[in-house]
Amino acid sequence: MLGYMEQSVATALTKALTAVGCFKPKYPFVDAKKSALLYIAYHLKGKNNVYRIVITFRGSQGKHEYKL
Numbered sequence: 001m002l003g004y005m006e007q008s009v010a011t012a013l014t015k016a017l018t019a020v021g022c023f024k025p026k027y028p029f030v031d032a033k034k035s036a037l038l039y040i041a042y043h044l045k046g047k048n049n050v051y052r053i054v055i056t057f058r059g060s061q062g063k064h065e066y067k068l
Helices: 002-023 032-047
Strands: 054-059 062-067
Antiparallel strands (some): 054 062
């Protein structure tokens, strides 16, 4: 599984990180770190042609699921 993830995600993540480093986005009323994370998420969502990305985590208020 790890090898598959490295091969399939590495290129997309490298391109997203390069884009955020070159563009340096800053969304209004959001700090720089969260702006960069949002830009990476939207970049991956926009360039994703095959898979649907679902991020699930358990927080203090229960289970949260984000569909990108």
